[in-house]
Amino acid sequence: MKMKTLAVAALALALPFSALAAKEVTKEEVKTMKLEKIGTVHTTAETTSPMDAKKLLSQRADEKGGKYYLIIAGREHGKFSATADVYK
Incomplete structure (x- = not known):
């Protein structure tokens, strides 16, 4: 019973944060949803x-007021860096 309560509590805490995260989209989704570009974000x-880079891009898109981001460039050189366009 305690495990079930703990799982529900963890889910309740995670939901508000995931609801704020910008969502990655494809080029096709940008066109079909008619999204408006509001800027660009980078990781260096x-x-x-790659998953950490996506998480960081999502956070930075949130900070710009975006709901969506499209990764336009990525590079691995021991660590990962990426660039994404931000849309609302």
Whole structure:
């Protein structure tokens, strides 16, 4: 029973944060959803995995007021860096 309560509590805490995260989209989704570009965000060799780079891009898109981001460039050189356009 305690495990079930703990799982529900963890989910309740995670939901508000995930609801704020910008969502990655494809070029096709940008066109079909008619999204408006509001800027660009970058990571600069700050992460050690592609998933961490995506998480950081999502956070930075949120900070710009975006709901969506499209990765337009990525590079691995020991660490990962990426660039994404931000849309609302």
